[in-house]
Amino acid sequence: MKSLDPRVNRLPLTGNTSPKVLLDQFGTFEVFVQAKAGKPFQHEGVVHAPNLEMSYLLAKETFTRRFTCVSIYVVDTRNVHVSVLTEDEDNAYNHVTEVASSGNKVSFEIFHLFKRGKQHQHAGTVEASNPNEALWLASKQLKTEKQVFNIWAIHTDDIRFTHQDDLDLWHTLPDKKFRDAAAYKGGDKLKSFLEELKK
Amino acid sequence: MYGGGNIFDEIKPDDVAGEDSIKLAEFEARIDRGEKIEPTDWMPKLYRKQLIRMIEQHAHSEIIGALPEGTWITRAPGFKRKMALMAKVQDEVGHGQLLYSAAETLGKSREQMIDDLINGKSKYSNVFNYPTFTWADCCFISWLVDAGAIVNQLANAKGSYGPYCRALERICAEESFHLKYGHHCVIYLASGTQKQRDMFQEAIYRWWPPMMHFFGPSDKISVHTEILMKWKVKMDTNDNMRNQFLDMYVPKIWELGFTIPDPKLKKNTATGRWEYTEPDWDEFKRVINGGGPCNKERLEVRRIAEERGRWVREALRAPKTEYITPLA
Ligand SMILES: [Fe+2]
Ligand SMILES: [Fe+2]
Ligand SMILES: [Fe+2]
Numbered sequence: 001m002k003s004l005d006p007r008v009n010r011l012p013l014t015g016n017t018s019p020k021v022l023l024d025q026f027g028t029f030e031v032f033v034q035a036k037a038g039k040p041f042q043h044e045g046v047v048h049a050p051n052l053e054m055s056y057l058l059a060k061e062t063f064t065r066r067f068t069c070v071s072i073y074v075v076d077t078r079n080v081h082v083s084v085l086t087e088d089e090d091n092a093y094n095h096v097t098e099v100a101s102s103g104n105k106v107s108f109e110i111f112h113l114f115k116r117g118k119q120h121q122h123a124g125t126v127e128a129s130n131p132n133e134a135l136w137l138a139s140k141q142l143k144t145e146k147q148v149f150n151i152w153a154i155h156t157d158d159i160r161f162t163h164q165d166d167l168d169l170w171h172t173l174p175d176k177k178f179r180d181a182a183a184y185k186g187g188d189k190l191k192s193f194l195e196e197l198k199k
Numbered sequence: 200m201y202g203g204g205n206i207f208d209e210i211k212p213d214d215v216a217g218e219d220s221i222k223l224a225e226f227e228a229r230i231d232r233g234e235k236i237e238p239t240d241w242m243p244k245l246y247r248k249q250l251i252r253m254i255e256q257h258a259h260s261e262i263i264g265a266l267p268e269g270t271w272i273t274r275a276p277g278f279k280r281k282m283a284l285m286a287k288v289q290d291e292v293g294h295g296q297l298l299y300s301a302a303e304t305l306g307k308s309r310e311q312m313i314d315d316l317i318n319g320k321s322k323y324s325n326v327f328n329y330p331t332f333t334w335a336d337c338c339f340i341s342w343l344v345d346a347g348a349i350v351n352q353l354a355n356a357k358g359s360y361g362p363y364c365r366a367l368e369r370i371c372a373e374e375s376f377h378l379k380y381g382h383h384c385v386i387y388l389a390s391g392t393q394k395q396r397d398m399f400q401e402a403i404y405r406w407w408p409p410m411m412h413f414f415g416p417s418d419k420i421s422v423h424t425e426i427l428m429k430w431k432v433k434m435d436t437n438d439n440m441r442n443q444f445l446d447m448y449v450p451k452i453w454e455l456g457f458t459i460p461d462p463k464l465k466k467n468t469a470t471g472r473w474e475y476t477e478p479d480w481d482e483f484k485r486v487i488n489g490g491g492p493c494n495k496e497r498l499e500v501r502r503i504a505e506e507r508g509r510w511v512r513e514a515l516r517a518p519k520t521e522y523i524t525p526l527a
Binding site for chain 1: 229234235237239240266270273279282283286289290293296297300303308309310330331332361364365366369373375376378379380382383386387389390454455456496499500512515516517519520521522523524525526527
């Protein structure tokens, strides 16, 4: 194949690549981003990765190419315990029932969905022996007057947090002005060109 | 992205006939109230099917759209342009990632989508089946094809499906850089040497027909999408989107002293609508069905990338992780 793209011309295009093996997909991981220090973490989306550590790096590339965050964390989607999704006046906590403690307590991070169509926000931490108990305790400790449509509970130890020595990942972001619209001010050049054109 | 020119499946009158009428009424009432539909909500089969199709096409368009611009990174004029174009192309691929994830929430796996792209089963925006001969072609894409994409994406961001809207919000924020960067490049060509001006003028001659195709077939001949508009899957008609684009950008192109190759192009001051020569829809169909100058190369590049990257994915493959549908 003759291409305009020099890179394509360098490729060994055979035209008969061997068939692709199905289902070699990676795992799914949920990504949470903290926009500013002191603000709650918010769910941003997902990445696919072979493990938790790689998912952290891919999340950094996918969600923080610009100066919009101070910290991120990731968790395997299978480790997110999800409540029912409610509508109208129905609070998701109405569907949470009392669960007895079943042994050793560990920490769970609780997330609330305040508005359908928006993203889950971190609400706080509870100490529980299982995810259902975590939801029950959240209904006692973290529920406010604010309507909640959906609740997530994640065992804190399952989360890959940003460590102190990861923080330099974002250090060079302010230098990357070429990623921002503000770096492309063409107004003056355009104005003088248009004046030139009129003459 | 890229795609008012979304190709929807033909909709038959009995497509919603089998649906539970109470659930359907609740679903439609929710959309009418301006609420979003989330992955675990009940939805008609037709809604799911057409949304997957649309979001998937959008995702493929980002990935394939990175190719005609990507080819100019090494040859972009100067260090600054190289950095900017590299950042833009990286964004486009990132948009693909966000959109694939949104489509996955509807139950189609990412791998199945990639397979369908490689096998030629899924479509992507037609405009990327044309070659970028010169740097000016690349600038045309950065400014005007992205401008068209923005018209489309801003409309779609007000649609009914939550995960798609959230992906589009992120995407639209990054598009403002693409648009400004593209316009900046064109201002420099326009105010440069005669040779530079000629280069961009020639790019306009080459790209105007595909640009007019970009928003898809005229409403007079396109498939009926009333129900998709009612469900806020499709947010406006192809002709309305095209008109909006012309309204915003034709004056900017003319302002720079360039000629658009359509003698009929003018705004009807009485109706507020733009008039133009009817684009060649046979050419559009020919290209979308594989007959364009670059269709073969675009898919071949994806196929090669998939094949060459296979050993990496195999080496990284970890039995402990498992692909599952994203949550939101
Ligand atoms: Fe994009
Ligand atoms: Fe683009
Ligand atoms: Fe773009």
